[in-house]
Amino acid sequence: MRTCHGADLTGYADMPPIAGRSPSYLVRQMLDMQKRNRNGPGVKLIKPVVANLTIQDMVEIAAYVSSRSPVSSSPTTTARR
Numbered sequence: 001m002r003t004c005h006g007a008d009l010t011g012y013a014d015m016p017p018i019a020g021r022s023p024s025y026l027v028r029q030m031l032d033m034q035k036r037n038r039n040g041p042g043v044k045l046i047k048p049v050v051a052n053l054t055i056q057d058m059v060e061i062a063a064y065v066s067s068r069s070p071v072s073s074s075p076t077t078t079a080r081r
Contacts, residue, residue, distance in 0.1 A: 020070030026062035
């Protein structure tokens with residue numbers, strides 16, 4: 001997930017940010033992808049990743065991802081006035 005969603009899970013290219021999301025939301029999304037209730041280009045990439053996850057795996061992943069800060073840890077540049 002870190003590769004697709006960025007090193008800090010705050011999104012990368014067309015992949016959405018997932019850091020700080022609700023654990024129940026994250027588990028629901030993984031279940032929907034695993035059960036093929038979600039489709040689309042981005043989902044196609046994650047289906048093999050979630051295919052063999054147990055509910056316990058999903059809960060543990062969701063706990064970790066939701067604990068991450070939704071703000072990028074990358075250095076930002078200050079706008080000049």
